[in-house]
Amino acid sequence: xxxxxxxxxHDILKKVDPxxxxxxxxxxxxxxYKWVTDKICxxxxxxxxxxxxxxxxxxxxxxxxxxxxxxxxxxxxxxVWGNNNPVNWGWAIVNFVFWIGIGHAGTLISAVLxxxxxxxxxxxxxxxxxMTVFAVLCAGIFPLFHVGRVWFAWWLFPLPNANAIWPxxxxxxxxxVFAVSTYATVSILFWYMGMIPDMAVLxxxxxxxxxxxxxxxxxxxxxxxxxxxxxxxMAYLLLAGxxxxxVLSVHTIVxxxxxxxxxxxxxxxxxxxxxxAGAIFSGFGMVLTLLLxxxxxxxxRDLITQKHIDNMCxxxxxxxxxxxYAYAMEFFIAxxxxxxxxxxxxxxxxxxxxxxxxxxxxxxxxxxPQLFWFKKIRENTPLVWxxxxxxxxxxxxxxxxxxxxxxxxxxxxxxxGYYSPTVVxxxxxxxxxxxxxxxxxxxxxxxxxxxxxxxKSVMPQANPHADH
Amino acid sequence: xxxxxxxxxxxxxxxDSAKDLYDAAGKVREKGYKNxxxxxxxxxxxxxxxxxxxxxxxxxxxxxxxxxxxxxxxxHCLVYE
Numbered sequence: 189x190x191x192x193x194x195x196x197x198h199d200i201l202k203k204v205d206p207x208x209x210x211x212x213x214x215x216x217x218x219x220x221y222k223w224v225t226d227k228i229c230x231x232x233x234x235x236x237x238x239x240x241x242x243x244x245x246x247x248x249x250x251x252x253x254x255x256x257x258x259x260x261x262x263x264x265x266x267x268v269w270g271n272n273n274p275v276n277w278g279w280a281i282v283n284f285v286f287w288i289g290i291g292h293a294g295t296l297i298s299a300v301l302x303x304x305x306x307x308x309x310x311x312x313x314x315x316x317x318x319m320t321v322f323a324v325l326c327a328g329i330f331p332l333f334h335v336g337r338v339w340f341a342w343w344l345f346p347l348p349n350a351n352a353i354w355p356x357x358x359x360x361x362x363x364x365v366f367a368v369s370t371y372a373t374v375s376i377l378f379w380y381m382g383m384i385p386d387m388a389v390l391x392x393x394x395x396x397x398x399x400x401x402x403x404x405x406x407x408x409x410x411x412x413x414x415x416x417x418x419x420x421x422m423a424y425l426l427l428a429g430x431x432x433x434x435v436l437s438v439h440t441i442v443x444x445x446x447x448x449x450x451x452x453x454x455x456x457x458x459x460x461x462x463x464x465a466g467a468i469f470s471g472f473g474m475v476l477t478l479l480l481x482x483x484x485x486x487x488x489r490d491l492i493t494q495k496h497i498d499n500m501c502x503x504x505x506x507x508x509x510x511x512x513y514a515y516a517m518e519f520f521i522a523x524x525x526x527x528x529x530x531x532x533x534x535x536x537x538x539x540x541x542x543x544x545x546x547x548x549x550x551x552x553x554x555x556x557p558q559l560f561w562f563k564k565i566r567e568n569t570p571l572v573w574x575x576x577x578x579x580x581x582x583x584x585x586x587x588x589x590x591x592x593x594x595x596x597x598x599x600x601x602x603x604x605g606y607y608s609p610t611v612v613x614x615x616x617x618x619x620x621x622x623x624x625x626x627x628x629x630x631x632x633x634x635x636x637x638x639x640x641x642x643x644k645s646v647m648p649q650a651n652p653h654a655d656h
Numbered sequence: 657x658x659x660x661x662x663x664x665x666x667x668x669x670x671x672d673s674a675k676d677l678y679d680a681a682g683k684v685r686e687k688g689y690k691n692x693x694x695x696x697x698x699x700x701x702x703x704x705x706x707x708x709x710x711x712x713x714x715x716x717x718x719x720x721x722x723x724x725x726x727x728x729x730x731x732h733c734l735v736y737e
Binding site for chain 1: 695699707
């Protein structure tokens with residue numbers, strides 16, 4: 189190809205008359221830069237909408253359930269949860285894995301799609317990163333309070349103390365402490381760093397003094413100079429590179445919580461990839477659940493286009509199918525491995541004491557996302573939103589199935605039991621949705637919802653080499 | 657180039673498109689100016705090279721941070737047993 193000179197190439201193109209490649213625009217209706225700035229800053233600068241207050245107050249009320257549940261737990265003891273022998277983990281681990289999994293889509297969108305130069309990520313990455321940070325906060329609540337005496341939670345860190353108490357480094361639960369705290373740190377850094385140029389825009393447009401100080405403080409003197417941009421871009425790229433392994437490693441280590449234990453149904457090598465696929469699946473489910481209403485509420489149809497929704501649906505479909513494959517493969521290996529305990533664990537999963545949760549999981553995670561094969565369904569936004577809710581429900585049940593079917597039916601029938609959550613379990617988990625919503629609503633109200641500079645840089649005006 | 661201001665200490669110009677800014681940056685560099693800067697709402701692709709900037713120093717700081725962490729781990733976990 190290199191030997192063909194450019195003039196000849198053009199002649200060839202004239203002769204064969206190729207069909208023009210239609211790039212779907214990422215910002216519709218030929219919007220200008222000013223429109224993007226006004227739209228995104230307008231969300232933060234305009235008067236607080238009434239619906240925001242209603243949502244915020246409702247979310248606060250729901251969040252208080254977690255508050256009350258935790259106060260009751262700390263003042264009474266961890267026995268107020270339904271965890272008991274043999275199901276020692278109960279809802280605590282289920283809720284922890286559920287929330288931590290949701291965070292993964294944010295990191296995938298911001299880091300992996302950045303390295304793969306997927307330009308469509310620009311209008312959804314900020315909100316997904318926010319989702320990641322808030323989901324990790326919700327996840328942290330459960331192991332933190334499950335230790336019982338939460339004021340000793342700092343013992344989880346290898347800090348020298350007078351009692352010579354040292355964490356057990358051979359336990360994957362300890363690895364979780366490091367994996368999740370690294371994950372939280374890097375996610376917050378990534379989220380904040382990306383916001384600096386947008387904070388500067390909000391600072392420059394601000395009319396109220398507190399806004400000037402608030403955004404001015406966080407913008408760290410950003411002036412849009414090219415000298416800033418080149419360091420910003422390099423730092424962004426490096427952070428993307430550093431957080432890409434985290435997409436895989438965090439949920440791998442979470443899966444080790446189970447896989448390292450010698451219990452049938454848990455002790456399998458498929459767990460790390462299966463958990464990572466599930467995490468991305470649940471994360472994209474949550475991104476859709478959050479962004480479709482945001483898109484409607486703020487009129488962002490030109491920025492979050494059908495192409496974005498299509499892509500998110502297709503990733504959900506792909507990861508949902510991977511998860512379905514993993515479910516099937518677990519059954520196959522249980523039979524093929526000819527281990528009677530393993531075989532029992534899986535027959536028990538599908539037809540035993542928790543059969544209903546298994547079939548909720550299968551229908552929500554494997555069957556539901558298959559609907560995304562159809563363009564008609566992907567274009568029906570309310571339906572996509574409903575399916576995304578099913579994905580969230582299904583992924584919670586996946587963790588419930590894994591944790592509870594195995595623990596309630598282990599090797600010795602004499603120690604079998606049936607686990608049910610208490611009302612405190614239910615309230616504490618229910619409240620985390622409120623806690624998450626409170627944080628997300630504050631984010632919508634006070635921080636730039638989309639990275640304006642990144643959205644602008646995928647618009648045709650940004651190309652310095654184009655004819656105009 | 658829509659407007660040029662000429663005052664004693666400095667000159668500033670505004671441009672309508674990324675391409676104009678990019679082309680102008682090349683001309684300013686060729687003229688040999690030392691103390692100048694481009695401002696844009698987005699990172700303009702290739703403007704670093706056009707302005708004659710060397711590679712960003714951020715990777716060196718990142719590497720230094722990485723080494724610090726590595727030696728911390730090495731000293732703590734391997735040497736101090």
